[in-house]
Amino acid sequence: MIEAARRKGRDMAERIDDETIEYVSILAKLELSSDEKEQAKIDMGRMLDYIDKLNELDTKGVEPMSHVFPVQNVFREDVVTNGDGSHNTLLNAPSQKDSMFVVPRTFD
Numbered sequence: 001m002i003e004a005a006r007r008k009g010r011d012m013a014e015r016i017d018d019e020t021i022e023y024v025s026i027l028a029k030l031e032l033s034s035d036e037k038e039q040a041k042i043d044m045g046r047m048l049d050y051i052d053k054l055n056e057l058d059t060k061g062v063e064p065m066s067h068v069f070p071v072q073n074v075f076r077e078d079v080v081t082n083g084d085g086s087h088n089t090l091l092n093a094p095s096q097k098d099s100m101f102v103v104p105r106t107f108d
Helices: 002-014 016-028 034-055 087-092
Strands: none
Touching: 016 034
16 A cells, blocks of 8 residues: 555656646746756655655544644633723823814824
8 A cells, every 4th residue: 555655656757748837837926047947846746755655644532623733712802901091192192172183184
């Protein structure tokens, strides 16, 4: 089974051709030289080989997760603890009207 996965990985890596690299470079808005395209093919092949290597792992009994760390009760009640400081903030304003800052007009 491991050998079949390795063959599959090679097949995936071999599927990366010039057309695929060109398409990915357009999506990423990259202008690659011919040397960079060749290096990108090698790099993408290595990435696919690594993904296939990860697919060899036995994950039976492992629950899917959305985060590496356990996240529980991430929501808290929104309670104001320091009060409304708008009155004190407005005391610093050079000019105020109806509990708002008055600023110079920026257009007519």
